[in-house]
Amino acid sequence: MRVLISTYGTRGDVQPFVALAKALKAHGHVVALCTPTGFRGMVERHGIPYAHMDNAVLELTESVLRAPTRAEQRRLFKGFGAIVRAGLEDEWRAARELKPDVLVYHSKALGSHHIAEKLGTVELLAMPLPLTPTREFPVPIVPGFRLGGWLNALSYRVLTLANAVWAGATNDFRVKTLGLAPLSRFADPMKKADGSAVPALYAFSEQLLPRPTDWPPQARVTGCWFLDEADRWTPPAELQSFLEEGPPPIYVGFGSMGAAHAESRAATVLKAVALTGERAVLATGWGGLKAHEHPANVFMLESAPHDWLFPRMSAVVHHGGAGSTMAGLRAGKATVICPFLGDQPFWGHMVHRAGVGPQPVPQKSLKAERLAEAIRTALSSTVQAQAAAVGERIRAEDGAAHAVRLIEQMHWEWGHRPAAFRPWGPSRRR
Structure with missing residues (x-):
């Protein structure tokens, strides 16, 4: 054929x-x-x-x-x-x-x-x-x-x-x-x-x-249809060291979305991370996040294969593209979706309906306090357990x-x- x-x-x-x-x-x-x-x-x-x-x-x-x-x-x-x-x-x-x-x-x-x-x-x-x-x-x-x-x-x-x-x-x-x-x-x-x-x-x-x-x-x-690339990718030594220095961080990245307002968006994300007291990995993607300075509990990178990075996270925060959504859930991670456009709000609703994340936080109303509260919900024991169970079934x-x-x-x-x-x-x- x-x-x-x-x-x-x-x-x-x-x-x-x-x-x-x-x-x-x-x-x-x-x-x-x-x-x-x-x-x-x-x-x-x-x-x-x-x-x-x-x-x-x-x-x-x-x-x-x-x-x-x-x-x-x-x-x-x-x-x-x-x-x-x-x-x-x-x-x-x-x-x-x-x-x-x-x-x-x-x-x-x-x-x-x-x-x-x-x-x-x-x-x-x-x-x-x-x-x-x-x-x-x-x-x-x-x-x-x-x-x-x-x-x-x-x-x-x-x-x-x-x-x-x-x-x-x-x-x-x-x-x-x-x-x-x-x-x-x-x-x-x-x-x-x-x-x-x-x-x-x-x-x-x-x-x-x-x-x-x-x-x-x-x-x-x-x-x-997952494309596994973890075995083809070598993480930077600095990222490996960051992951080994403390508990699993949260992931925040918006992929190909949102080059406009990248600096103010990054400032909002960094403030939200500070409010939660969590460690974090921020992915700049196509420019959706841009920060000239960041605290020691935050690691900045351009991108990394999701099948390598997501299993090492405590939760994932992203724009809600279908691929990112499924990759996060496959890793068994609670998901916070901050949609920009298209089908992203839809996947945000699906994540919330399935009990594997909070209600979506639209980019137009992205505030540090609201994002911090969504992250806390994602890290709750109930949501974490449901995400782990869904991830196990998806991996099968x-x-x-x-x-x-x-x-x-x-x-x-x-x-x-x-x-x-x-x-x-x-x-x-x-």
């Missing part, structure tokens, strides 16, 4: 797909990963063939996330259209080179859905967050959380509206490159051309978010291997069974 995986975004949008690619390769399949060149080193370091995607999309994403004001973000965002169009061509080039039996793609990889139609091949949306409509909770990128049944289900229409932003680029790609008919600007990205649902693999753990009971059979939850999962089995199953059913007996939807194979 030949599998092309396509994704782009920040590290959290790429790393799980490297883990999936490794699992597919280990099972004897031919695989390639199409993602911006900024991640080529990570992909090839794990022995996965790399398929080219221009780095402009990653560079512009970084620029938008680092922009000091919303106005500057909007100005930069205007450049996305042309870059997205070029990325579609990169996806098509990768598909022509590999000639895949299966296309697995993140929703940001906009070309794969159309390429699958052109090639008449298996397509699988793959995400660390749920995008299949349900009455149980709203689409994770909607700010409100308690909408209620039918409004929850209706909220998923926002995906169609979001897709409309790129409809000009995707239709140009369909017509000029693929020779396909254009689609409605508001075509549902979760539906194939024949109206059947796009099968989806969701790479999160049901220990945090159980699979909704009203989901169709083609929406599967596999468990997380093998999400990547489960995903491989489902991909193999779908490929087999696509090629060997009549359409009426294919539980993941009718075939469009030609």
